[in-house]
Each structure stands twice: as structure tokens, then as C-alpha cells.
Amino acid sequence: MSSSTMLPGFSKLDISDIMHLPRDYDLGGLVSNRSGNGNGNGYHRGIRSTGTPDRASPARGLGAATPTKSRNGDVYWNGYKLRKSPEEDVSRYQFWPNAMAMGSFIGKTFIQMLGAACEYGEDLSRVDRNGISEGYGKSYLAFDFVRELLVIRGRLRLGGSLPPALRPIDAELSFDDIASNGIHVESVPRIFRRSGKEIRGQEVTVTVGTRRPPKLFTVFEEFEKLMGASKSSKRMPYRRRATAMDFANAGGASERDVGPINVIPEGPCAYPTFWNTWRWVFDLTDAEHGKLRACIHRFQTLAETEPNMDLLVRGQPRWEIRKLDVDSYGKMYGLPDLSAVRFSTRTLIEGLIAHGKLRPGDVTLLLLTLRDNAVVQAFQDRILESLYSEERIRNVSAIVRGKARFLRHVPPKCLDHLVMIRTVLVTPMRILIGPPQQEPSNSVTRRYSDKLDGIIRVQFADEEDALFVADYTKQADSLRPDVGPMARVRRALQHGIVIGGQRFLPVASSASQQKERAIWFINPKMIDGLELRKWMGSVEEKIVAKHAARMGLPFSTSRIVHLDVQIGPVMADVERNGFTFTDGVGIAGTAVMTEAARALGATYGINSSPSAIQFRLGGAKGVLACWPNMVGEHEIRLRKSNIKFESSLTDLNVVRLAKHQTAFLNRQFIMIMCANGVPGQVVLDLFKNAITHIKGLRDRVRRKEVTKEDYNLIGQCSDFPLSAFIKAGFHDNPMVLDICSIIETRALQDLKWRARVQMPGGVFLIGISDESGTLKEGEVFCQFQERDDEPPKVVTAEVIVCRAPALHPGDVRRAWAVDRPELRHLKNVIVFSTHGKRDLPNMLGGGDLDGDDYTLIWDPRFVKSLTMYGAMNYTAPPPITKAHVTQADLNEASGCVDGITIELTIAQNFVQYILNDVLGQVDNTHLALSDIVVRSSQYRVRSPFVDFAKTGQAAVLDPKIKPKFWPDFMDRDDQRKTYESTKILGTLFRLVQPDPHFRPSDIKDVDYPVDERLSEFPIYESLLKRLEPIKAQFEHAMQYDMRRYKVYECEIPSGIALRNKRRKRARDQNLNEPLRDSYNSHVAAARGAAFEAVQHISFRSRLTPAQVVARHCYALTYEKEHVERWEEQQRHGEWDGGGGDKTEEDEVNGTNELRRAPMVSFAWCFWQELVQLANMALL
Known part of the structure; x- marks a missing residue:
């Protein structure tokens, strides 16, 4: 070395x-x-x-260095060509309105809640560093195609004292938050006067329907102090994010100090919730109108490359305008009286209002219609839950009656490892709560399984993304902690959240949940906080931050291991020179490993007897490694580094298993490796080879030319049984091909935006310590097994070991992988030596063994050329x-x-x-x-x-x-x-060109492709009628998830979320498990309902009842005659209770955006039976 x-x-x-x-x-x-x-x-x-x-x-x-501009207008800095600044779009495509209004659509009527003339003219207060005006208007609507958002500013000519959020209106609306077909532009010729001159031009009305509120800003109250506190900064903050309280009257109480947050906001604070449509009126010259047409053209181009960005309205809808006075607004949007409604029903109604789906004025009619159509209260809740799949509830009576006709009275069964939990999203403008969702269980939810109404999971976020802390946020927050988004978080934590008339207070958050800005709240009337803390254990930690993390430990997601484990004596940690070589790792017997695997569903194959597990046990956490010669089969021995606090709880909870994972390089690894001597050409070759193997996956599947590498890629990216479909001959199925496209897109996006490339000569495994003491300093042991049909392999070579994140040159290190007979029982882990001056995991960015994964690479092209630098301390x-x-x-x-x-x-x-x-x-x-x-x-x-x-x-x-x-x-x-x-x-x-994106297919465009092997089996019209309501329920559940996670239909079964087009956010990866769990739940519900529908029917067929059901579900999903009939029923609202054709309101608000193409996933709830039928047809 x-x-x-x-x-x-x-x-x-x-x-x-x-x-x-x-x-x-x-x-x-x-x-x-x-x-x-x-x-x-x-x-x-x-x-x-x-x-x-x-x-x-x-x-x-x-x-x-100062940027310089070339003759052709390109700007260079230090020899680099700079890309266009987004301010250029804002100034180029900026239009000054005469008036603007905000409100909502009801049928063909625009309900104007607030509107006024705008101050017109140039804003002379906005100047550059040289004191020259920047050319911004006092009021304007600007199109920023670089950042993909609308920039809105409006100084409204309203009398009296205005609240902070209206002086002026200052907002940014992301294109993602505009409803599909949500932009409507109408122009009529007009002669108007400007600067004393008569101009022949166009009167233009721009209407924009939104999915959620835009980001709103207001002038920071202590701006002068903030400027004084940041003299060293050239970027002077002049505004802060507005919250709902900023719509209250001027001089009122601040956000932090007004008590608990209610789901349904009151008075002007409700404006952001109900403003789902914005309108502007402009007088434009021909030149200005030409610029606006250029914007329209850019939106059209955007829709061609990104289907989810089809934002322009087709046709010329017409509507009336109704301006609300104070009394009318109170009747329609005032706070409804829900005091007599039981908790679960009230919570669902509040959530529908908070999401902007239901007007408060319609609550009385909703309750009456529910009682008329659903006697059992639990079924009333089922109907309310189904309403969350709607974009807007236009005709309350009709839609409730429609839902009551086909919904099952029995709710779908919850999967064993999941519990039904209400999740609450607190944003600067709203508090959103939906139906109880299936969430992975933890020790606390299992303990209080009969009181889950008293537990909620609260997450703090922005309107459409994570809550971002800007450069100056901490400065501003220290000056005014009572206003802004952080004040809203404080308000929730200090005063609580009121849901369904019950007040919930914070209790704890695990380390991983903190990263997601999530924390658990409880209803103290149902769950006693002191009793809960006593049950969890005695947290004596004196470090405040660690104490908080320890309190959150029982809330960590895990599955209980049904085994009476024996807790052996605590083992001493191996410590030397201030470093802990066994930090976070204990040992356990074979039965513990087997039962832990069973709890996670691994009942056969190599993962059924793992060599290590990540665990939680009372106040202990970390990793347990299998050492059968050191403990009994049912025994566990912990180390001091495992025990975070004393607890009497003895239930073992498993988080995950040690299993084989392929190694991947990322931007940090590549950056350091190349700087440390690895030739750049080696990495380039690796990337080019990966691109070659990934591109064209969909086409190869359609041509029946699938390679071994293709099957490996499919298995790495998705747990969906796509390979089984392909091997069964469903090469032309639209959903199969769409999921192939999703996998191809995901892999290419990972290459482009994350530089994440598979490393064939490497593995990514959990780390444990060498309890045998046979490994010398600088040695590791790694035996991996990828598949059941292949023998395990022991790595014996000089290797690179690294751990993410890696930022320092010493974070990528060399070691020797050796074979030791004493360690041959360990598979799919990396065993680190306990000898030497400092443990290797700690050298890798301060890693430990309580659950960290490590990348091990033996490819000599990387290993031999790497120069190793000293580890960071x-x-x-x-x-x-x-x-x-x-x-x-x-x-x-x-x-x-x-x-x-x-x-x-x-x-x-x-x-x-x-x-x-x-x-x-x-x-x-x-x-x-x-x-x-x-x-x-x-x-x-x-x-x-x-x-x-x-x-x-x-x-x-x-x-x-x-x-x-x-x-x-x-x-x-x-x-x-x-x-x-x-x-x-x-x-x-730049190797990956063009930017990868996914466009879902439409079976109508490919003339309803049908597998002829399935068509030979007969169809019974009466059975189709029985299955249609089940299809409706399944598709409504899928549509709710599509809106909730902002994904296309086929992304849900694939478990891959692509809607963040550049996939730069790690949180997208965290959607995989929720998507998978949600889809599995929908499938289980559909299968159960279908089998229940046919249980008393006797079929004269060689097919099993399940196969008969599968055949009919396939017909409903893919065969032209039945799909067209289903679509006709959808248009007439038969399966959503809409009671009529699509309206012009839908055109602007994108109400039916998810139904443009027939859905294609229902049939695959019965995929095993479809594969069986395909094979039977070949006999």
C-alpha cells in the first residue's frame, strides 16, 4: 500500500x-x-x-474576476462561458397590468374575492448599484422560463390600511403549481391612452388556475437592522416569506403568538387557501402583444418536451364574474360549525376544505347528503376519503350519491407492517391533512394501536417543496422570531395544532424524521405524555440535542421481531487512542437473524439468513452481527456504544437487513478519485458504457431483445415484477413499456444529474467489526452473494473503501481485502479490523458501525492509480x-x-x-x-x-x-x-443528451393493443358489471396518489418518482417505499373486492375464479369496446358522481388532468393470473 x-x-x-x-x-x-x-x-x-x-x-x-461580454453578447468569467441569468427573462417578458383579481371558479362563474386597479408605471425605487432604474413596473406579471415560474407583483389601489401580504402582493408561482391547461389568454382589439397618447393595441386578459398557493413575500419588518447586521454581504435581503397571518389586518398579532394553528383558517387568513385562480387585465401595444405571443409559444414548446407542462387552455371558454361582498364571502367561505360532528368525520371535512376541494359553505349540504346516503358512520368516512381524489367538488349532492353507489362498505385491509396514521403538512400558508394513510409502524404506534386517533405525524414544508433556509433566514429570524415561516413552526410547537376540534402537542422526532422536518404530535387527552415518556425509558442524556434524538428513538420506523430474545451481558467496546473500533455494533445468534428477516418478509433465499441487521431495542440501537460461536441462537449481546438510554422494553425491532447492493460512484467520489490520481478517461469509459447499456431499454423490450444487463437494470431500479411480465411475453403491453421507459429515464437522470454510475467491480454493504480479531490493521473481509443460484465470492485484492458523503481527499482510502476462514460465515457485509491506531470507518468521514454502508471497489483501474492522502481528523x-x-x-x-x-x-x-x-x-x-x-x-x-x-x-x-x-x-x-x-x-x-424525460403513452394512440393469447378466453357481461365499481375504486385511489405525490400512473407500481425532472433532491428516493406500499395496498383491496364479488358465482370453465376475474379486468383495462364505454361513463360522471360533462371550469383548473388517457394498471392487480393465462394459451 x-x-x-x-x-x-x-x-x-x-x-x-x-x-x-x-x-x-x-x-x-x-x-x-x-x-x-x-x-x-x-x-x-x-x-x-x-x-x-x-x-x-x-x-x-x-x-x-469581473465577467466580460463578447461581441456576440456571450458573457465570460475567468475563461468560462456563463449561462443566461434568469433576471433577463423577468425583465424581457414583463407586462404591466391595469388591474388584477384573485378568486375561485364555481361552475362557469369566476368568484372574485379580491380585486382592484393596479398602480401603473415604472418603479423608480428599484435601481442597480449605479443608481440606474432596473426598468421594473410598480405592478407586473413576468414569465421566467429559466426558473420556470411566474413572478407577480401588484400594488393594488385599495383604500385603508393593508395587511403585510398585500402591500404589495409579491409572489412567485412555479409552473409545477399551475393547473394543467390552467393558463388562458384572451385578446380583443382596443384603443387606449398611455402617457397622453392614443394607442391602437390589444386588451388582454390572462387567467391562471393554480394547484396550490404561490410563494408569497412581504417586506421584512426590521430591514434597516438587517442591513446593518449584514454589511459584509452584497446581497441585501429586502423581503421575507409571508405566512397566513400576514393576510390579517395590519397591526394585528404576529404569527408566533396567536395560539394553536387551526386546519381551517379564518377571515383573510383563508385567502391563500381559496385563491385558486388569478386574473390580470392589460392594455398592450402591438410590440408588447408580440412578446406575450412569444411567451405562449414557449409554453407550447415546453408542453412538447414535458407532457406535465401542458399549461395552456385549449379553446375559448367563457365565464361570468361575480364579486363577493363581505356578507357573501362569509356565507360561502366563513368558518363552518362542526362542533357536533365526530372526530374522524370532522377531520376529513376539515382536510377537504384546507386542500381547497370543498367550500366551507357547502358543509351543511354535505352532511345532509352523507346521512341520506350512508347510515353507518364508518361508510360516511369512506365516502369522504374518496373525495380526496377529486380536484374540486363542484356538485356536492351528486358526487356523494355517486360515491355511495359503488364504494365498498368495508375499508381495505392494512398491511401487517403498516398502521393508519394521519399526516399533517404545515406550510407557510396552509395546514393540510388528508385521510389516514398507511405508514410504517414503530414502537410507539404499536404500543398505542388502539389510540391511533391520538397520534399524528406533522411535517413542515413549503407549499410545493422542502422548507428552504435562505442565506439571510437566520439573521432575519434572530431579529424577528415572531414572524415568517420559522415563527409558524414555533407556533405549532409552542401552542399545538387543532384538528377535528382536538388539540395536539409535540412529543418527539427521530433523527431521520428531523431531516424531513417531521415530528410526532399527540393528543394529551387520549395519550398521557408523562406515561408515554415513562414507558419509553429513562432518558438521562444531558446534551440537549442528543436528549431530543434519544426521545425520538422509539418513533423510528421498524418492524417487530416475534421472538423471545435473551439479552446477554453487555460487551466492552474496543477503544484505542480515543477511537472506538466497535462503535454501534453488537452480536446475535442465528435465530435472531432468521426471525428478523422473516419480520421484513424475507422467508427464503440468501436474505432469509442475513449476517447482520440494523435494530432498535428499547433504548439501544445500531447493528447486530451474526456470530454463532459467541452467543446462543436466541441471544443478543450489546455494547455500551449501542445503549443510548436505559429502558425496560425488550421487544426487538428490525429496521433493515444486510443484503447485497451494487456499488455506485457519485459526484463526490468521482471528484476525489480523479483528483487523487484516477485517470479521468477511466471514469469517462465507465459512463459511456453505462449510457450504451441503458439507452434503448424500451425498444429492446418491444423487439424481444432483452439482455442480461437489462434484467439486472430492471431489478436494481424497481421491485415491480416487470421481468416476469417480459419473460411471459407481454412485450407490447403499454404499462410494461411505460415502466421500461421510467427505469431508463431514472437511470439516465441519475447519470446526468447525480453522476451516479454503477461500478461493476464493487459492492455497497453495511459495515461490522471483526469479533475474531484475525484481521490486521488495514485489512477488510468481504464475501458477497448476489443471487441464490450463484455461489458467494470472497474479494482478495487491494481495494478502495469509501463512504458517502466524501468531501476530503482522505475520505477515499485503500485497504487489502483478505480471506479468513474464521469469517466465512459472514456474507454481504464488510468486516473491519479492530487493530491499529485508528479504525478505518472513522477515517472515512467519521463513519461508525451503527448502520453505515460502505463502498468497496476492487477494479484495478481505480485502485492502482489512487494516491492516498491522510484522513481528516x-x-x-x-x-x-x-x-x-x-x-x-x-x-x-x-x-x-x-x-x-x-x-x-x-x-x-x-x-x-x-x-x-x-x-x-x-x-x-x-x-x-x-x-x-x-x-x-x-x-x-x-x-x-x-x-x-x-x-x-x-x-x-x-x-x-x-x-x-x-x-x-x-x-x-x-x-x-x-x-x-x-x-x-x-x-x-454533458454526455447524457438530450435531457432524459418520461412521456406516458396513451392506449388510444396505439389503437388499444391487446394480447391475443388472452382474447381467446370468453367474456361475461354480467361479470364486467360487477367488476366496474372495483375498477372505479382502484383508479380513484391511484388518482389520489398521483396528485399526492405528483407522479404519473405507471410511476406508482414501478416505485419510481420522476416528476422532479432533474431528480436532484434526495427526498425523491424516499418516495420509493411509500409508492410501493400504497400500490400494494390498492392491489390487495382490489383483489379482495373482486374475489368477494364472484365468491357465490359458479363458472363453467377450466379457469379458476381468480383467472376468470383477471381475464375480465384485462378486458376492462385494454380492450377497445370496454375501454371506450368506460371513458364515456367517465365523461358523464358515472364513476365520480360529477353528474355531467367536463365544464369550462375544469379547463382552467385542470380538474380532469389525470383522465386524459385511460388508466392501464388495474388489470395488473392480477398479474400472476394473467401470466398463467398467457402460458395456458400456448398449450
Whole structure:
């Protein structure tokens, strides 16, 4: 093994830290003519062989060079060509309205809730640094095609004192939040006067229907103080995000201090909930009208490339306008009296109102219609739950009667590992609650399984995305913690949330849930908080942040292991030089492993007897490894590092199993490896080979030319039994081909946007320690088995070991993989030595063995050329401690970092996690700097961010270190400019062209393709009639999920969410399991209902009843005659209670956007039977 080069330590993160890497170190450089020993010359456009940067020197400050414009108008910075700034769109496609209005559609009537003339003319207060006006209007509607949003500003001519959110209206509406076919533009010739001149032009009315409220802003109250606090920053914040309370009267109570949050907002605070349509009226000259037509053309082009962006209305709908006065608004949108309605029903009604699906004024009629059509209260709830699949509830009576006709009275059975939990989404403008959803269980929900109405899972988010902490958010929050989105979070935590007339209060959040901004609330009238804490165990942790994490441990998702385990004596940790070599790993017997696998559904094959599991047991957590010679079959022995707090609970809960996973490289690994000597050409070849094998998957399936690599790709991307369908001959089925397209798109998106490429010569496995003590320092053991029909393989070679995230040169290390007979019983794990001065996992970015996965690579092209640098050594800052942590401490914390006071006098620990969870910003800064400068040291600041949940101490990212410009592979489509990167990640990014996207097929366009093997079996009309209501229920459930997760139909069975087109957000990966669980639940419900419908029917057929059902469900889904009849019934509202044809309201609000094409997944609820029928037809 080559010798290591030790790096200097870091003491403070600022611009000078960038000078602390080796002189010849180039993070992410694309190297040419570089030898295996790391000494080469001829770096490609990033650094000269001497180590001197050929771009702006870091000593001058990041991005110190001034951008210059070429003759053709292109802008260059440090030799890089910059991409277009989004402000150019806002100024180019900006239109000044005469008037604007906000409201909602009811039938063919636009209900105007607020509207007025707009102040017209140029806003002279908006000037650039030279004092020159930027040309913005006092009021305007602008189209930003770079960031894909509408920019709205409106100074309304309204008398009296206006609330903050209306002075002026300042909003950004994402294209994703515009309803399908939601933009309507109408023009009529008009002569108008402007600046004293008569102009012949066009009067244009623009109407936009929305799915959810836009992001609204208001002027920050303490702006002058904020400016004084941020003199070093050139980007002066002038506004903050508005919340619902900002629509209340001026001078009223602030967001934080008005008590609990109610699901149904009152008075003006309800405006954002019910404003689902915005209108503007313009007088435009011919030139201005031409620019507007150019915008329309761009929307048309966008729809051609991205089907979900078909935003323009077809045709010329007509509607009336009705302006509401105060009394009319109160009758239609005032708070309904639900005090006499039981909790479950009331909660569902409140949710329908909060989602904007039901008008409060229709509640009385809804309750009367429910009582007339559903005597049993549980069935009333079933009807209400089904209404969530609707975009708008237009005719309450008709739709309730329609639902009551075909809905099953018995709710679908919940899967064993799931429980029905209400989830609440708190956004700046709304609080959204839907029907109880199937969520993975945990120790607490299993303990209180009879009181689940008293538990809710609350998540804080923006209107359409995660709650983002901007650069200045913490500054503004410290000055005014009583206003803005963080104040709304505080309000919920301090005062609670009122749902169904019951007040819920926060109790705890696990570490993973905190990352999702989620926390559990309980109803103290149903579940006693003190009794709950006593049952969980004695949490004596004095570090406030750790105490909070320990309290959340029982809320971690897990499955109970039905086995009487024996808890053996606690084992000592192997500790040396201040490092713990066995941090987080205990041992267990074979029966424990087998039963844990059974709890997770692995009852046969290699995963039925895993070598390790990740577990929770009372107050203990981590990993248990199988060592049959050291413990009994049912025995568990924990280490001190496993035990987080004392608890009397002895139920073993399993989180996941150790199983084979293929290794993948990512942007961080590639950046460091190439900088550490791995030739860039090796990575390029790997990418090109991957692209070749991925592209064309759909076409190969259709041509029946599926390769082994194709089947491997399908298995890696999705648990859906797609391979079985293909092998059974369903090559032409629209859903099969669409899922192939989804897999192909996902794989290509991962390559382009994440540089995630499969590493054939590597594995990605959970780490454990060597209890036998046979591995020497620098050695690892790895035996992997990918499939049951293949023998296990032991890796014996020099290898690379790394762990994500990796930011420091020393985070990618070499080791020797060796064979040891004493370890041969361990499979699909990486065993680390317990000898040496420092454990290898800790060298890999501070990893441990309580559940971390590690990548191991033996491909010699990577291993031999890698130069290894010294591992980073980070010491966490002193944590915030309390002698006795109380609930008040969990709601309050304070601290100081590098002399910078973090003022949190009334801020919750949970809020501080949100404010300081800017790890993504740190990673992005590191990645961008690695492409620009020669040296980087963001790693040291990263560890404090990672450790916030353990210490409570916040790290501060110096604004001066943030890049001014960003490489194109990061696709920064905000106001920061980007340039075309010429280093390795930029080259890889541009290999995948064009941008991968998925367009669902329409069986009408391909003339209803039918498998002739199934058509030979007969059809019974009476059975079709019995199955039609079941199909309706299944498709309504699917439509609800499509709206909930913003996915297309075939993404749900595939378990792959593509709607975030660039898939840059890790949270998209987290949708896989919810999509899969939801689909499995819908399938189980459909199968149960179908078999119940035919249980008393005797068939004269060689087919089983299940096969007969499958044949008829296939006919309903794919055969032209039956599909066209079904679509005709849909148009007349037979299966949704709509009671009529599609209206012009639907055209603007996109009500029927999910029904443009017939749905194609229902038949595959019976896929096993369909495969059987296909095989029978061949006999």
C-alpha cells in the first residue's frame, strides 16, 4: 500500500482555508497523461502541472474576476462561458397590468374575492448599484422560463390600511403549481391612452388556475437592522416569506403568538387557501402583444418536451364574474360549525376544505347528503376519503350519491407492517391533512394501536417543496422570531395544532424524521405524555440535542421481531487512542437473524439468513452481527456504544437487513478519485458504457431483445415484477413499456444529474467489526452473494473503501481485502479490523458501525492509480448541556460558535435543526469550489453541521466562501449564474443528451393493443358489471396518489418518482417505499373486492375464479369496446358522481388532468393470473 500524505489541520473556516491542501491537489480535475503514481502533467483546463491555478487566484477571493461580454453578447468569467441569468427573462417578458383579481371558479362563474386597479408605471425605487432604474413596473406579471415560474407583483389601489401580504402582493408561482391547461389568454382589439397618447393595441386578459398557493413575500419588518447586521454581504435581503397571518389586518398579532394553528383558517387568513385562480387585465401595444405571443409559444414548446407542462387552455371558454361582498364571502367561505360532528368525520371535512376541494359553505349540504346516503358512520368516512381524489367538488349532492353507489362498505385491509396514521403538512400558508394513510409502524404506534386517533405525524414544508433556509433566514429570524415561516413552526410547537376540534402537542422526532422536518404530535387527552415518556425509558442524556434524538428513538420506523430474545451481558467496546473500533455494533445468534428477516418478509433465499441487521431495542440501537460461536441462537449481546438510554422494553425491532447492493460512484467520489490520481478517461469509459447499456431499454423490450444487463437494470431500479411480465411475453403491453421507459429515464437522470454510475467491480454493504480479531490493521473481509443460484465470492485484492458523503481527499482510502476462514460465515457485509491506531470507518468521514454502508471497489483501474492522502481528523465543538433536560429545554436552546452568538432565546430545538440544516448548501459550495479553485477545505465546516443533532452547536458558513458562479452540472436555475465546466463532472454531465424525460403513452394512440393469447378466453357481461365499481375504486385511489405525490400512473407500481425532472433532491428516493406500499395496498383491496364479488358465482370453465376475474379486468383495462364505454361513463360522471360533462371550469383548473388517457394498471392487480393465462394459451 502506498504511503499517505498528511494534510495540515484546520482551525477556522474562511477563505484562507482553501490554501491548506497539497500544492498539486486539484479537486475534480479532468487529468490527461497522468501516471498511476499521481505525478503527471497536462491538467485539462483547471490547473497547471506546477499546481498554479490558471483561473482567478483564491487569494483574490472566489469569483473575484469581473465577467466580460463578447461581441456576440456571450458573457465570460475567468475563461468560462456563463449561462443566461434568469433576471433577463423577468425583465424581457414583463407586462404591466391595469388591474388584477384573485378568486375561485364555481361552475362557469369566476368568484372574485379580491380585486382592484393596479398602480401603473415604472418603479423608480428599484435601481442597480449605479443608481440606474432596473426598468421594473410598480405592478407586473413576468414569465421566467429559466426558473420556470411566474413572478407577480401588484400594488393594488385599495383604500385603508393593508395587511403585510398585500402591500404589495409579491409572489412567485412555479409552473409545477399551475393547473394543467390552467393558463388562458384572451385578446380583443382596443384603443387606449398611455402617457397622453392614443394607442391602437390589444386588451388582454390572462387567467391562471393554480394547484396550490404561490410563494408569497412581504417586506421584512426590521430591514434597516438587517442591513446593518449584514454589511459584509452584497446581497441585501429586502423581503421575507409571508405566512397566513400576514393576510390579517395590519397591526394585528404576529404569527408566533396567536395560539394553536387551526386546519381551517379564518377571515383573510383563508385567502391563500381559496385563491385558486388569478386574473390580470392589460392594455398592450402591438410590440408588447408580440412578446406575450412569444411567451405562449414557449409554453407550447415546453408542453412538447414535458407532457406535465401542458399549461395552456385549449379553446375559448367563457365565464361570468361575480364579486363577493363581505356578507357573501362569509356565507360561502366563513368558518363552518362542526362542533357536533365526530372526530374522524370532522377531520376529513376539515382536510377537504384546507386542500381547497370543498367550500366551507357547502358543509351543511354535505352532511345532509352523507346521512341520506350512508347510515353507518364508518361508510360516511369512506365516502369522504374518496373525495380526496377529486380536484374540486363542484356538485356536492351528486358526487356523494355517486360515491355511495359503488364504494365498498368495508375499508381495505392494512398491511401487517403498516398502521393508519394521519399526516399533517404545515406550510407557510396552509395546514393540510388528508385521510389516514398507511405508514410504517414503530414502537410507539404499536404500543398505542388502539389510540391511533391520538397520534399524528406533522411535517413542515413549503407549499410545493422542502422548507428552504435562505442565506439571510437566520439573521432575519434572530431579529424577528415572531414572524415568517420559522415563527409558524414555533407556533405549532409552542401552542399545538387543532384538528377535528382536538388539540395536539409535540412529543418527539427521530433523527431521520428531523431531516424531513417531521415530528410526532399527540393528543394529551387520549395519550398521557408523562406515561408515554415513562414507558419509553429513562432518558438521562444531558446534551440537549442528543436528549431530543434519544426521545425520538422509539418513533423510528421498524418492524417487530416475534421472538423471545435473551439479552446477554453487555460487551466492552474496543477503544484505542480515543477511537472506538466497535462503535454501534453488537452480536446475535442465528435465530435472531432468521426471525428478523422473516419480520421484513424475507422467508427464503440468501436474505432469509442475513449476517447482520440494523435494530432498535428499547433504548439501544445500531447493528447486530451474526456470530454463532459467541452467543446462543436466541441471544443478543450489546455494547455500551449501542445503549443510548436505559429502558425496560425488550421487544426487538428490525429496521433493515444486510443484503447485497451494487456499488455506485457519485459526484463526490468521482471528484476525489480523479483528483487523487484516477485517470479521468477511466471514469469517462465507465459512463459511456453505462449510457450504451441503458439507452434503448424500451425498444429492446418491444423487439424481444432483452439482455442480461437489462434484467439486472430492471431489478436494481424497481421491485415491480416487470421481468416476469417480459419473460411471459407481454412485450407490447403499454404499462410494461411505460415502466421500461421510467427505469431508463431514472437511470439516465441519475447519470446526468447525480453522476451516479454503477461500478461493476464493487459492492455497497453495511459495515461490522471483526469479533475474531484475525484481521490486521488495514485489512477488510468481504464475501458477497448476489443471487441464490450463484455461489458467494470472497474479494482478495487491494481495494478502495469509501463512504458517502466524501468531501476530503482522505475520505477515499485503500485497504487489502483478505480471506479468513474464521469469517466465512459472514456474507454481504464488510468486516473491519479492530487493530491499529485508528479504525478505518472513522477515517472515512467519521463513519461508525451503527448502520453505515460502505463502498468497496476492487477494479484495478481505480485502485492502482489512487494516491492516498491522510484522513481528516475532526473534533466536535463542546455540546450544549443541561444538568436535567426538561421539555422546556427541548423547546429552547442557545449557543455560540467561533464567537458568533446564535440567539435562540425562545426558539425550539426543532426549529434550530431546521435553521442549521444547511448541509446541502455546504456540499454544493464544496462541489462548486472544487470545480473553480485548486484547494478546498469545506470538510471541517461540514462536520459541525452533521453533528448538530448530537451537540446542538451550530456551524456558520462564511458567506465569503460561497461561489459567485456555478458549474453547469449543478444546474443552478436560480439567480446565480452558471458556466460550462470543463472538468470531469462537467464532461460527464454533458454526455447524457438530450435531457432524459418520461412521456406516458396513451392506449388510444396505439389503437388499444391487446394480447391475443388472452382474447381467446370468453367474456361475461354480467361479470364486467360487477367488476366496474372495483375498477372505479382502484383508479380513484391511484388518482389520489398521483396528485399526492405528483407522479404519473405507471410511476406508482414501478416505485419510481420522476416528476422532479432533474431528480436532484434526495427526498425523491424516499418516495420509493411509500409508492410501493400504497400500490400494494390498492392491489390487495382490489383483489379482495373482486374475489368477494364472484365468491357465490359458479363458472363453467377450466379457469379458476381468480383467472376468470383477471381475464375480465384485462378486458376492462385494454380492450377497445370496454375501454371506450368506460371513458364515456367517465365523461358523464358515472364513476365520480360529477353528474355531467367536463365544464369550462375544469379547463382552467385542470380538474380532469389525470383522465386524459385511460388508466392501464388495474388489470395488473392480477398479474400472476394473467401470466398463467398467457402460458395456458400456448398449450
